[in-house]
Amino acid sequence: MAWSFDKTGEVILWGAVSGGVALLLKGLGFSFCSWIFIGCWFLSAATALQLSCIKVPAAGKAVVVTGCDHGIGHALALHLHQQGFRVFAGCLNDAGEGAARLREQHSERLIVLPMDVTKQEQLNAAVQEVKLQLPEREVLWGLVNNAAIMSRGYVEWVPLHTYRKIIDVNVLGMLAATKAFLPLIRRARGRVVNMSSVSGVIGTGILSPYTISKYAVEGLSDCLRLDRHSPSFASRSASTTFSL
Numbered sequence: 001m002a003w004s005f006d007k008t009g010e011v012i013l014w015g016a017v018s019g020g021v022a023l024l025l026k027g028l029g030f031s032f033c034s035w036i037f038i039g040c041w042f043l044s045a046a047t048a049l050q051l052s053c054i055k056v057p058a059a060g061k062a063v064v065v066t067g068c069d070h071g072i073g074h075a076l077a078l079h080l081h082q083q084g085f086r087v088f089a090g091c092l093n094d095a096g097e098g099a100a101r102l103r104e105q106h107s108e109r110l111i112v113l114p115m116d117v118t119k120q121e122q123l124n125a126a127v128q129e130v131k132l133q134l135p136e137r138e139v140l141w142g143l144v145n146n147a148a149i150m151s152r153g154y155v156e157w158v159p160l161h162t163y164r165k166i167i168d169v170n171v172l173g174m175l176a177a178t179k180a181f182l183p184l185i186r187r188a189r190g191r192v193v194n195m196s197s198v199s200g201v202i203g204t205g206i207l208s209p210y211t212i213s214k215y216a217v218e219g220l221s222d223c224l225r226l227d228r229h230s231p232s233f234a235s236r237s238a239s240t241t242f243s244l
Contacts, residue, residue: 015045017044018040021040022040058083060138060139061085061138061142061188062085062086062087062130062134062138062139062141062142063085063087063141063142063143063144064087064130064140064142064143064144064177065080065088065089065090065144065146066090066115066117066145066146066173066174066177067090068089068090068091068098068102068146069091070098072195073089073090073144073146074089074102076144076146077102078102078110081107081110084109085109085141086111086134086138088111088113088126088129088130088133089102089110089113090113090115090117090126090177092114092115092147094114111129111133113126113130114126115147115177117147117169117174118168118172118173118176120176120180123176123177123180124180127180127184130184139184139188139190140181140187140188141185142185142190142191142193143177143181143185143190143191143192143193144195145174145178145192145193145195146195147174147177148169148170148195148213149165149169150166151166151209151210152206152207152210153206153208153209154205154206154208155208158208163209163212166209166210166212166213167209167212170210170213170214171213171216171220174220178224194220194221194224195217196214196217196218199211199214199215200214200217200218201218203215
């Protein structure tokens, strides 16, 4: 089991919950609260860690990943392919070096798609291509919104057009991709993973354009989770690592 920041958070969270339960029982006059605390923490943390290690069967499932030209998106597309998923890798430049490396896998389960998330016509074409390429018994089970760009600078320094460009890709592009593929995801009771950042939780002045966009990503993910009209799929934002 690979350890991650998320798992550390789970252990700390359940430790805090167990401590609260122990204090409540102590206030009610129960003895052996220290042992209750240790036992609750161990059982709850162990259960949470065990659940986090459950692997999703890849058979019959396809995943769309945006921003696969390089970096995390590129590595994730290869990893999911190795795990047995059918992967539709969206690349900004489908004739570029990153797309070429993906095609070198020579696999019918790894399909490169031209995908600029700021262009609705490309997203529409990608949806149609996914429908065309999916075998009869396969479903589009996942969408990983990874495409993003970064710009540095304090609020006073950065021109407004830079903010617009960052938000256009990191927020509106993510929203557009989600809305485009959501009908297929919902049909499969699938998952949407929005790649966020610690900058979406803790503000960083020198990264103001990126920070603002990632706070919006966190809000978008919350809205998807809470949407009353979307009960048949799950949405999650990922600021560090995750597994499907």
